[in-house]
Amino acid sequence: MAKNLFDLKDNVSIVTGGGQGIGKTLAIGLAMQGSDVIIADISFGNALATSKEIENLGRKSKAIKCDVSSSKDVKNMVKSVLDEFNHVDILINCAGISKKSFVIDMEDKDWNEVISINLRGVFLCCREVVKLMIKQKKGRIINITSVMGKVGRLGSAHYSASKAGINALTKALALEVAKYGITVNAIAPCSIDSPLLKPLIEKKLINIDEIIQRNPIGRLGKLEELVGPAIFLASEASSLVTGHILNVDGGFSSGYRVSYKSGEMRIDPDKIKI
């Protein structure tokens, strides 16, 4: 049963931001489950590299250069997909950027860039692809958001705003298209060892020990630990799940946690008697 439940054979997926990091990992995961996958990315080179890996897995793939913040690019991208594949079953909106700045120091262009790529990009891709899905009376949209969509963090007002926007858009769109059998959900990762995290750690803008301590699972997640949840949302297994923000964050947003260094109580497994 499990294999059929999560099987994505005969599906066609678009992954924006599929040229690197989370997007690339998800694209390859979808391909491993049987889906053909189109990679849309700002970097054609990266998109092509992912595309070749997917073809090596025996699936069809296509690389498309696409700036998700450009209406024209997105329309052309979808048209290009339709010309070759004639249907789209799954859309994963992963294209996004992260920047750090206090609001008082934030330039107009930094705000505009983050909102434009992260939020407007999701809007544009959803709008164009959902038109197809309505005709098909079938579809799955998965938006990659963040725990920062629900909570704030110093220096991330634009990022948090864009992700909170994605959360709201997810729910609103879910209500609009549910009657066509299309589900719209989001995955909110945190504490995942991704390329966006590395520069922030190197610049000492994020304390890695603090992340691990505040995360009940007690470790950073691997990129591939996002694949299972994405496939769940893309497959028949989640046919009644829509408008949901799925936290894949090691428990980060499940509550208030204090580090062990600060005296948090901790279970000693050796003292447990069964």
Added chain:
Amino acid sequence: MQNINNIYNLVGNVAIITNGDQKLSREIAIGLAKNGVDVVLVGNEFDEMKNIVREVKNLGRKSQTIKCDISRSDNVKNMVKEVLSEFSHIDILINSTRISKKTLLVNMSDKEWDTNISNNLNGVFFCCREVVKVMIKQKRGRIINITSVLAQVGRSGFSHYCVNNAAIVNFGRALALEVGEFGVTVNSLAPPIIFNSDLEGNFVEGGKEKLDKILDRIPLRKVGNFDDVAKSVIFLASNASSMITGIYLNVDGGFLAH
């Protein structure tokens, strides 16, 4: 990246399902058994549970039923001992709640309130406490609470049920924080507000109009199947959900997205 096919593999797992006599518990038991899980059904309704055990065994898995009043600490301790002596490990605990009788608060007796809390919330506490000790030693475990949309929203006549479910969800979050570092995840799930089986019997009175009014509140306009919940349970029980803990998953057709 390794081939991810194995992340859904549950073969050889052992699951305990409380209130194991219920229709939803049965479907979850069958779903797990089809995925290679041995199932122990726990509760008071021995005869009904025995029927389900037979079905699970027909699927080639081991199964047994243990008569256990989960509102009693000593019963639960003995139940866990019995499971361990037969299976030596416990991988999945599914806490199923029982729906309460509809009663307005002003009419609710002390006894009705206490019994409801005792059978649901306290039952979850006792089962989680005893089973999680085993899971911590194993350095792996999955606790899944089958709650309700009424963990998040209220409903007239169901204050006792709302309290139980809301409490179980947040209890789950707190427990998730305590046991996360040992590879144990704790999650809750809200099933559909109406199932196909609810459409039988005296629901028919009031008929299509009544059903339409309910469907108006469910964006996907679908009546739920027990299988819809079982699929989510399989996901949460597997390694595919290794970074998911302390959540409240809505398997409700979008009801809570409003």
